[in-house]
Amino acid sequence: MPSPTRRTFLALGALTGVQLLSGCTDEHEAERKQAEDTDRAVRVRAVAATDALLASYDAVIAGPGAAQADTLNDLRDDVAQHRDALAEGLPSNPPSASPAAGTTAPAASVAALAAAERQTAVARLADLDAASPALARLLASVSASDAAHAAALGDTAPLTPAAAPSASPSASASGTGTGTGTPAGSGGAATPESAKPSPYPSAGAAALQAALGAEHAAVYGYGVVGAFLAAGPQREDGRTSYAAHQARRDAWQRMLAAAGTSPAAAAPGYQLPFQVKDAATAGQLAAHIETQLTAVYADLVAAATGPLRAEAAAALRETALRAVHWGADLPALPGLPSTDGTSPGVSQSASPSA
Incomplete structure (x- = not known):
């Protein structure tokens, strides 16, 4: 052979x-x-x-x-x-x-x-x-x-999904009622070393950075909203929403940093989609901010896995509820593109500019 x-x-x-x-x-x-x-x-x-x-x-x-x-x-x-x-x-x-x-x-x-x-x-x-x-x-x-x-319909009981534990340092919030409750991730405690996540896949990290950027813009926008709201319940709602977005922003920053990714910094300023000149237009801006965020968090749900996906879904629910609270006409599928290709619940003339 x-x-x-x-x-x-x-x-x-x-x-x-x-x-x-x-x-x-x-x-x-x-x-x-x-x-x-x-x-x-x-x-x-x-x-x-x-x-x-x-x-x-x-x-x-x-x-x-x-x-x-x-x-x-x-x-x-x-x-x-x-x-x-x-x-x-x-x-x-x-x-x-x-x-x-x-x-x-x-x-x-x-x-x-x-x-x-x-x-x-x-x-x-x-x-x-x-x-x-x-x-x-x-x-x-x-x-x-x-x-x-x-x-x-009057049921504001908390949602308690039997899902994976929250990815953020604190427990997930219900996201019910007026939709302006403190979101998950608002706790001030540092993430334990053993609970720190590994680096996110590129798509998940990019989507989380996009969510952080959107929260930076939301915090800026609510600073404008609060300046035009009359003292009383409406201003308190504005303050609560402002605090909720600060908490989300801080939670995303902690999560990115813990995973070894540098969180994106806020821009020096943001261009508003329209002029705010009174309480009515301030409320419209709040509704616009929340509506735009539904798309951001729907994208994060798709890009994420495990606890981060559950947390993104909770954020989507919270911002959808706040959008309704501020008078937005929420579509049947918040966060998803409408059949005509426009952003969810927003006219083409009111496109995001932050």
């Missing part, structure tokens, strides 16, 4: 490389298929829960003495849009979710409907870790919308 030549070894080496590449490709294909199957299961559960919520709206709207019929119909339209987005890519008649994903009898009152909205908001957050980036972004947006619906 002739001895192997150098060319033979080279050919065998090339073949081995092909085999390794093929195995790697097969592994990636299996991971992609598993991710698709996971997303499909998440979507099926979410659609089933949304169908139950729509049935609750129908029951309450058809009930006797529905004094909030116009409001209920508007909120139901949002929920119908949630279903359309969640059902994307599923067959026309998707398989039913398991009973554990469960549905209850349709709500019989506005109070029960509000509680159902809150429970639905919590359920959407439970699937954040399992979902792909795009689906996680959608789930967080739907959850924020459901939380805003619950508040509009």
